[in-house]
Amino acid sequence: MDFLNAIVAIANYVLIPGIAYGSQLALGALGVTMIYGILRFSNFAHGDTMAFGTMVTILFTWWFQSLGISIAPLPTALLALPFGIVFTALLLLGTDRAVYRFYREKRAAPVILVIVSMGVMFIMNGLVRFIIGPDEQRFADGARFLIRARDFKQWTGLSEGLAIRTSQAITVVTAVAVVALLFWFLMRTRTGKSMRAYSDNEDLALLSGINPERVVMYTWLIVAALATIAGVLYGLDKSFKPFTYFQLLLPIFASAVVGGLGNPIGAIAGGFVVAFSEVTITYAWKKVLVYLLPESLEPSGLAQLLSTDYKFAVSFALLIIVLLFKPTGLFKGKTV
Amino acid sequence: MKKLLMATATTALLAGAASGEEIKIGIILGFTGPIESLTPQMADGAELAIKEVSDSGKLLGGATVTPVRADSTCIDAGAATAAAERLVTSDGVKGIMGADCSGVTGAILANVAVPNGIVMISPSATSPGLSTAEDNGLFFRTAPSDARQGQVMADIITDRGYKSVALTYTNNDYGKGLADSFKSAYEAAGGKVTISAAHEDGKADYSAEVGALASAGGDLLVVAGYVDQGGSGIVRAALDAGAFDTFEFPDGMISDKLTENFGTEIDGSFGQHPGTDSPGVAKFGEIVGDKFDATSPFTPESYDAAALILLAMQAAGSSDPAAYKDKVMDVANAPGEKIYPGELAKALDILAKGGDIDYVGASAVELIGPGESAGNYREIEIKDGKITTVRYR
Numbered sequence: 001m002d003f004l005n006a007i008v009a010i011a012n013y014v015l016i017p018g019i020a021y022g023s024q025l026a027l028g029a030l031g032v033t034m035i036y037g038i039l040r041f042s043n044f045a046h047g048d049t050m051a052f053g054t055m056v057t058i059l060f061t062w063w064f065q066s067l068g069i070s071i072a073p074l075p076t077a078l079l080a081l082p083f084g085i086v087f088t089a090l091l092l093l094g095t096d097r098a099v100y101r102f103y104r105e106k107r108a109a110p111v112i113l114v115i116v117s118m119g120v121m122f123i124m125n126g127l128v129r130f131i132i133g134p135d136e137q138r139f140a141d142g143a144r145f146l147i148r149a150r151d152f153k154q155w156t157g158l159s160e161g162l163a164i165r166t167s168q169a170i171t172v173v174t175a176v177a178v179v180a181l182l183f184w185f186l187m188r189t190r191t192g193k194s195m196r197a198y199s200d201n202e203d204l205a206l207l208s209g210i211n212p213e214r215v216v217m218y219t220w221l222i223v224a225a226l227a228t229i230a231g232v233l234y235g236l237d238k239s240f241k242p243f244t245y246f247q248l249l250l251p252i253f254a255s256a257v258v259g260g261l262g263n264p265i266g267a268i269a270g271g272f273v274v275a276f277s278e279v280t281i282t283y284a285w286k287k288v289l290v291y292l293l294p295e296s297l298e299p300s301g302l303a304q305l306l307s308t309d310y311k312f313a314v315s316f317a318l319l320i321i322v323l324l325f326k327p328t329g330l331f332k333g334k335t336v
Numbered sequence: 337m338k339k340l341l342m343a344t345a346t347t348a349l350l351a352g353a354a355s356g357e358e359i360k361i362g363i364i365l366g367f368t369g370p371i372e373s374l375t376p377q378m379a380d381g382a383e384l385a386i387k388e389v390s391d392s393g394k395l396l397g398g399a400t401v402t403p404v405r406a407d408s409t410c411i412d413a414g415a416a417t418a419a420a421e422r423l424v425t426s427d428g429v430k431g432i433m434g435a436d437c438s439g440v441t442g443a444i445l446a447n448v449a450v451p452n453g454i455v456m457i458s459p460s461a462t463s464p465g466l467s468t469a470e471d472n473g474l475f476f477r478t479a480p481s482d483a484r485q486g487q488v489m490a491d492i493i494t495d496r497g498y499k500s501v502a503l504t505y506t507n508n509d510y511g512k513g514l515a516d517s518f519k520s521a522y523e524a525a526g527g528k529v530t531i532s533a534a535h536e537d538g539k540a541d542y543s544a545e546v547g548a549l550a551s552a553g554g555d556l557l558v559v560a561g562y563v564d565q566g567g568s569g570i571v572r573a574a575l576d577a578g579a580f581d582t583f584e585f586p587d588g589m590i591s592d593k594l595t596e597n598f599g600t601e602i603d604g605s606f607g608q609h610p611g612t613d614s615p616g617v618a619k620f621g622e623i624v625g626d627k628f629d630a631t632s633p634f635t636p637e638s639y640d641a642a643a644l645i646l647l648a649m650q651a652a653g654s655s656d657p658a659a660y661k662d663k664v665m666d667v668a669n670a671p672g673e674k675i676y677p678g679e680l681a682k683a684l685d686i687l688a689k690g691g692d693i694d695y696v697g698a699s700a701v702e703l704i705g706p707g708e709s710a711g712n713y714r715e716i717e718i719k720d721g722k723i724t725t726v727r728y729r
Contacts, residue, residue, distance in 0.1 A: 009551075012577055012578070013543070013546075013547040013550065013551070013577065014547070017543045017544075017547075136540075144576075145576075148578070149576075149577060149578020149579075150578060150581075152578070153578070161577070161578030161579075162578075163576055163577050163578050165576060234540070237541075238540035238541040239540050239541075240540075241538070241540060243538070244538075244539065244540040278544075279544065279547075282544050282547075282548070283544070283547050283548065283551070284531075284547065284548040284551035284552060285551065286551045286552060286553075287550065287551035287552075287553065288551075302531060302548065302551060302552055303551075304548055304551075307533070307548075308533070308535075308544040308545045308547075308548055309507075309534065309536060311544060
């Protein structure tokens with residue numbers, strides 16, 4: 001019984017939140033890695049692109065709710081998601097035309113593009129705050145739980161509860177579907193292959209007649225979809241606030257770099273590595289240890305490695321360690 | 337242009353002289369920030385007292401009083417100091433009703449009130465640290481120190497038979513002060529605090545914090561936070577994960593927003609906030625009517641804070657803070673005739689004749705020690721998704 005209780009406690013406080021958070025980070029990191037691989041710069045505006053996409057989705061969600069359209073028990077936001085993607089795609093294509101294309105034609109160094117993307121970041125930052133305000137918005141509706149902690153305790157008779165929120169389940173299912181679709185697109189379709197070719201060797205790709213502007217356009221479209229989906233899932237699961245999306249940039253970049261920049265598989269692995277290190281290092285293991293260990297060995301303290309305040313420090317530390325010892329990341333990306 | 341300006345200035349002066357002195361009172365509260373759902377009612381309460389005095393025409397032989405609002409932001413000491421500085425130097429206020437949160441109150445006191453010699457009466461700053469702050473006798477509060485709230489909290493929890501609790505507090509002066517005073521009072525009463533962990537406001541997700549709290553265990557969770565901020569986030573995450581079912585809420589958490597956010601999910605949870613069953617509360621409710629919510633936390637205290645400033649002026653016969661600061665304790669405490677809300681005109685009359693008053697007001701004001709309220713608390717419990725009164729302590 002104690003053993004089962006320990007497993008349920010770990011699942012409730014570590015595994016389930018970790019998997020949901022990891023999927024959200026992985027989707028975000030995929031977007032960053034796509035831009036790095038194909039457009040060859042670190043896009044600092046990614047967090048705010050996510051915020052913009054989520055904002056549009058929220059506005060459409062509210063509109064649908066006022067019209068009484070719903071797909072209960074699923075959240076209405078899923079219905080509004082495609083509209084969010086379309087508007088984000090328009091925004092990104094517009095930014096590319098107005099800003100990035102100029103530097104691409106000049107063949108500017110990646111460092112310059114990074115700084116340019118910071119400028120874009122501040123503009124998007126302001127845009128989102130201007131439209132929806134800096135406050136927290138909640139837009140999740142429909143059924144909140146798949147399994148409630150209290151019900152679980154009654155069913156199983158265990159003293160530990162297990163809760164699975166609908167948003168967590170949706171996050172994982174959507175993430176798996178999106179990743180499968182993305183890999184199918186990159187590996188099997190003609191456009192996907194030309195994107196990989198362009199990423200591997202730009203000159204060779206140009207020689208073989210690949211239209212660079214087309215590749216760039218498809219990249220932005222995919223990034224728009226990835227960013228909006230990641231942002232909406234994060235917002236559904238937690239809450240939407242422009243500032244927290246800006247802060248998400250750090251764990252997202254840590255994920256992409258840890259996995260290897262420019263490598264999609266690395267981005268996914270990196271997302272989970274970062275998420276689980278954040279959760280496990282800041283989790284207080286006392287409860288689990290009390291269940292597992294004999295009474296004489298029970299810890300008197302909390303058995304917590306770092307206070308939860310240091311969550312972001314964990315992503316920072318991981319980033320630095322990987323850059324020091326394995327600059328190309330776990331899955332051999334490009335050097336930063 | 338110059339002539340026109342001169343003319344306007346002269347008219348203004350003449351008009352001022354005709355109707356007696358014009359006194360400005362600053363109302364500095366966090367109209368934006370973590371307690372923004374409480375402050376509108378607090379300001380309304382203070383302005384009600386100011387209007388009552390001004391309309392009576394009895395203050396200092398017919399002085400008019402006007403309130404000037406400013407935003408303390410509750411958390412940004414720099415912004416709050418600048419706002420208070422503006423009140424004093426540009427608006428020329430004679431007293432400040434405020435500030436609200438303990439951190440910004442301390443900052444305004446040290447940087448603006450003391451250097452400029454302005455009296456400050458806070459309706460809601462409850463940090464124990466302010467009891468010993470250097471104030472030259474200028475600072476008072478109609479709210480009790482959290483040292484007292486910590487004691488009351490410990491009593492309530494012990495009376496209900498809870499032997500061990502987990503404690504989380506918002507990471508600022510208010511949260512830390514309250515958490516520390518509660519912890520020492522509760523442990524002195526034989527209780528056990530399994531964990532005392534800070535949480536940061538404004539995060540998207542508190543499941544990690546709740547994980548640590550749940551791991552430490554305890555019969556209930558004490559949330560010394562803000563309802564518009566991380567406090568609600570903690571409760572949400574704790575309910576979602578099934579970590580705690582029962583919560584204890586200090587004053588920062590108790591507002592309609594709490595029941596709006598959680599409804600019946602927190603049935604059986606309880607808490608306390610400054611409040612009293614003295615007849616003053618009912619009278620305050622009567623004069624407020626349905627203009628605003630008179631039972632919102634710190635609203636009676638705000639009415640009292642503004643009233644005390646004006647009554648002290650009358651007692652001193654001057655609106656000069658240096659003169660009336662010594663009268664605040666006199667008008668607030670016995671001996672004298674008891675004064676309830678809506679009776680400010682009567683109080684002004686008594687004081688004008690050189691009589692003595694004992695201001696009771698809406699929150700049963702009794703100032704002790706360094707000029708802070710002795711403290712009455714309303715113990716509440718959430719029943720069927722509503723805040724209900726259990727008793728007064």
